[in-house]
Amino acid sequence: MNGLCRVGPRALEPVVTNAGKDLPPTMSDQDKTPTPESAQPEAPQSAPEPAGKPHPSQHLECLLNELRASLDKDGLSAYKRWGLCLFHNYEDAEAEAQREAMGFEPKDALDFYNRGCLLASRNDFAGAAKAFAGAAKLDAKLAEAQYNYALALELAGQMSDARKAWAQYAEQFADREDVAEVRDHITSLA
Numbered sequence: 041m042n043g044l045c046r047v048g049p050r051a052l053e054p055v056v057t058n059a060g061k062d063l064p065p066t067m068s069d070q071d072k073t074p075t076p077e078s079a080q081p082e083a084p085q086s087a088p089e090p091a092g093k094p095h096p097s098q099h100l101e102c103l104l105n106e107l108r109a110s111l112d113k114d115g116l117s118a119y120k121r122w123g124l125c126l127f128h129n130y131e132d133a134e135a136e137a138q139r140e141a142m143g144f145e146p147k148d149a150l151d152f153y154n155r156g157c158l159l160a161s162r163n164d165f166a167g168a169a170k171a172f173a174g175a176a177k178l179d180a181k182l183a184e185a186q187y188n189y190a191l192a193l194e195l196a197g198q199m200s201d202a203r204k205a206w207a208q209y210a211e212q213f214a215d216r217e218d219v220a221e222v223r224d225h226i227t228s229l230a
Contacts, residue, residue, distance in 0.1 A: 104129060116142055133158055146171065149179035156188060165196035183213045187222075194229070203229050 107126050110118035119127075119142075127138060136154040146152040156171030172189035175182055190205035206226045210219050 100129060111138075133161060146174060149175045149182055149185065152178065153182065153185050153188075156185070156192065160188070160192055160195075165192045166198075168192040169196055169198070180212075183209070183216060186212065187218075199229060 103126055107118065107122050110122060114121075127135065130138065132154055136158045139151075140155070140158065146155050152171045152175035156168045156175060159165075159171055160168040169189055169192035172185050172192055175185035176189055179185065186205070186209045190202055190209055193199075193205050194202035203226060206222055206229070210222045210226065213219060
């Protein structure tokens with residue numbers, strides 16, 4: 041998805057000029073002493089912000105909320121209006137849920153891992169185990185995928201496969217600090 045635009049909160053903030061307001065008093069070039077306030081030109085008064093208009097720092101969240109409401113009302117056709125720029129500002133779980141709703145299949149280890157987390161959050165532990173297995177297959181160094189694969193198998197009630205997955209984790213990632221705890225856990229499953 042590298043070719044798509046990414047809109048960050050800074051990109052959506054309007055440019056605001058101070059127009060002399062709240063600036064320190066000007067200094068005289070000759071004596072470097074502050075010039076009295078009355079000698080400064082009067083700054084133009086800016087119009088008050090309209091009621092209900094979000095603060096610029098809240099602008100992105102407001103846009104995301106509008107997109108969510110549009111998705112709820114119009115389904116995936118809302119993306120015809122909104123495009124995918126805002127999609128890339130979702131939190132991981134929400135973005136993965138949208139990918140799933142649009143029918144996007146995982147293509148790399150991170151996609152499979154995120155899909156596994158989403159399925160686990162829905163208590164679909166068998167589905168999560170498959171997704172974590174896909175992540176671990178594509179990236180053998182992704183310890184979290186192997187760990188969560190074993191945990192998802194256990195939570196799905198597949199105890200024999202879970203014990204094997206835990207043992208594989210303990211062997212493959214023997215240098216991690218949680219391995220002693222995992223080995224104790226394997227013993228408790230027997």
